[in-house]
Amino acid sequence: xxxxxxxxxxxxxxxxxxxxxxxxxxxxxxxxxxxxxxxxxxxxxxxxxxxxxxxxxxxxxxxxxxxxxxxxxxxxxxxxxxxxxxxxxxxxxxxxxxxxxxxxxxxxxxx
Amino acid sequence: xxxxxxxxxxxxxxxxxxxxxxxxxxxxxxxxxxxxxxxxxxxxxxxxxxxxxxxxxxxxxxxxxxxxxxxxxxxxxxxxxxxxxxxxxxxxxxxxxxxxxxxxxxxxxxx
Numbered sequence: 001x002x003x004x005x006x007x008x009x010x011x012x013x014x015x016x017x018x019x020x021x022x023x024x025x026x027x028x029x030x031x032x033x034x035x036x037x038x039x040x041x042x043x044x045x046x047x048x049x050x051x052x053x054x055x056x057x058x059x060x061x062x063x064x065x066x067x068x069x070x071x072x073x074x075x076x077x078x079x080x081x082x083x084x085x086x087x088x089x090x091x092x093x094x095x096x097x098x099x100x101x102x103x104x105x106x107x108x109x110x111x
Numbered sequence: 112x113x114x115x116x117x118x119x120x121x122x123x124x125x126x127x128x129x130x131x132x133x134x135x136x137x138x139x140x141x142x143x144x145x146x147x148x149x150x151x152x153x154x155x156x157x158x159x160x161x162x163x164x165x166x167x168x169x170x171x172x173x174x175x176x177x178x179x180x181x182x183x184x185x186x187x188x189x190x191x192x193x194x195x196x197x198x199x200x201x202x203x204x205x206x207x208x209x210x211x212x213x214x215x216x217x218x219x220x221x222x
Binding site for chain 1: 115142147153154155156157160198200209210212213214215
């Protein structure tokens with residue numbers, strides 16, 4: 001089955017720690033995205049990539065980093081510089097300029 | 112400012128009681144409007160894409176319509192399993208894959 005997988009489903013981070021969230025897709029989509037979702041707010045774009053080895057900052061990129069070494073993979077690192085990282089993180093992919101398809105999400109909690 | 116506004120924020124219906132959700136947008140050069148369904152703790156599930164005013168799409172009890180300023184998601188004779196948050200998003204402008212999301216409408220259908 002084609003789709004998007006995210007791991008882990010739940011992640012706990014200690015203060016000052018970097019953590020990496022995994023996102024893999026087998027839909028052969030060129031574009032991939034990372035969003036953050038907080039209660040009462042819409043999805044906010046962190047980073048996006050339209051092609052391998054290229055990515056752009058979204059609206060809330062501070063404290064996050066990404067890489068796009070393979071078409072199938074777009075990992076997100078939440079660094080210690082992100083002061084309020086507790087949130088639900090969603091990865092998505094799309095054919096250029098079309099609807100985005102989402103993964104199941106990772107819930108990150110800072111201890 | 113480019114934005115997407117959804118109303119109402121929350122809606123409670125009795126099973127079988129039809130209603131509509133609204134998504135209004137203020138963007139230049141709309142290229143597409145998307146509806147998603149999101150269940151608690153899960154990633155958004157794609158429902159519909161609308162590209163031009165007058166377009167309509169249907170799926171089971173859901174029907175999405177588009178005008179030049181807004182979209183409606185009509186729910187006919189809803190069932191409790193239709194309870195979810197419904198998200199609207201738009202893609203617009205020039206060479207970009209970025210979506211702007213509304214904050215969603217939380218729908219509760221009571222038996």
